[in-house]
Amino acid sequence: MxxxxxxxxxxxxxxxxxxxxxxxxxxxxxxxxxxxxxxxxxxxxxxxxxxxxxxxxxxxxxxxxxxxxxxxxxxxxxxxxxxxxxxxxxxxxxxxxxxxxxxxxxxxxxxxxxxxxxxxxxxxxLGTEIGTELGSGFGAAVSIPHARSAGPGLSERERAVLALVAEGRETGEIAKELSYSTRTVAVVVHDITRRFRLRNRAHAVAYAIRAGLL
Structure with a gap:
């Protein structure tokens, strides 16, 4: 024990x-x-x-x-x-x-x-509609893609960045924590949102949790 x-x-x-x-x-x-x-x-x-x-x-x-x-x-x-x-x-x-x-x-x-x-x-x-979108205030609707659309999933770098996003960290904090440039962090988040057709960082966190990627 x-x-x-x-x-x-x-x-x-x-x-x-x-x-x-x-x-x-x-x-x-x-x-x-x-x-x-x-x-x-x-x-x-x-x-x-x-x-x-x-x-x-x-x-x-x-x-x-x-x-x-x-x-x-x-x-x-x-x-x-x-x-x-x-x-x-x-x-x-x-x-x-x-x-x-x-x-x-x-x-x-x-x-x-x-x-x-x-x-x-x-x-x-885990439903397709969540009654809020983080970062844009309470009450706005956000659609979360189904987990089966996850494709190849996330790379280790993407997962590390997104895990810190999920903790509420800002871009600069994430960059310092992972020893990346702020530009690299921004590009990683942008690539995730573009690849999975997500709206923003909060939408990416919701999707990754739902898809079991975090």
């Missing part, structure tokens, strides 16, 4: 934080650490998925120890799922679903690099 996954919890409401900490303490594969410590996964608890919540996810992802993020929200609209993923979250749960076992499984999946979304929302995510 390996070392337990180090987890911390961030919540505006101290009672919610205490509840999540207590739930995680019941899992032997998880070690709860003090907020701000070197956690592998941070559980972020919010009421709704608004700009402030997404900023909190992004800020947590770029912390010194770069933890994965599991977002627990009271209410999550299907149209907001891709916003959460693009902001860098690896897991998403509604608060009513975040019992000890479910929360622990989602945390462990995030630590392993897997992305967990509620099944009913995943069904909508």
């Amino acid at each position: 390996g070392e337990p996954v180090r987890v911390d919890v961030v919540a505006v409401d101290p009672m919610l934080e205490a509840g999540a900490v207590a739930a995680l303490h019941s899992c032997p594969d998880v070690e709860v650490v003090t907020t701000g410590g070197p956690a592998q996964v941070t559980v972020v608890i919010v009421d709704g998925v608004d700009a402030e919540a997404l900023d909190l996810v992004r800020a947590t992802r770029v912390a010194a120890h770069r933890p994965e993020v599991v977002l627990v929200a009271t209410d999550v609209a299907p149209a907001e799922v891709l916003h959460v993923i693009a902001a860098g979250a690896r897991g998403l749960l509604r608060r009513r679903e975040a019992g000890p076992n479910r929360l622990a499984r989602t945390v462990l999946a995030a630590a392993a690099g897997d992305c967990t979304v509620p099944p009913d929302m995943l069904d909508r995510l």
Whole structure:
């Protein structure tokens, strides 16, 4: 058995934080650490998925120890799922679903690099229409091509770039992380969107997740 996954919890409401900490303490594969410590996964608890919540996810992802993020929200609209993923979250749960076992499984999946979304929302995510287009605000429609049109898939370089795009990184940050020029990053993203007939970076992330390319 390996070392337990180090987890911390961030919540505006101290009672919610205490509840999540207590739930995680019941899992032997998880070690709860003090907020701000070197956690592998941070559980972020919010009421709704608004700009402030997404900023909190992004800020947590770029912390010194770069933890994965599991977002627990009271209410999550299907149209907001891709916003959460693009902001860098690896897991998403509604608060009513975040019992000890479910929360622990989602945390462990995030630590392993897997992305967990509620099944009913995943069904909508895998549909041909998603009720939002990232980067252009909430509410616009976006069509995601079917996975069978993926063709040869992505090269390692394309996958590395797109994975960082999915974390909400800007072009300059991606270039620095991968030791590429900003032009190279821009060309890679452009090639992906052109080859798969996608609209923009956010559409590319949605498509890659749906097609199992990330």
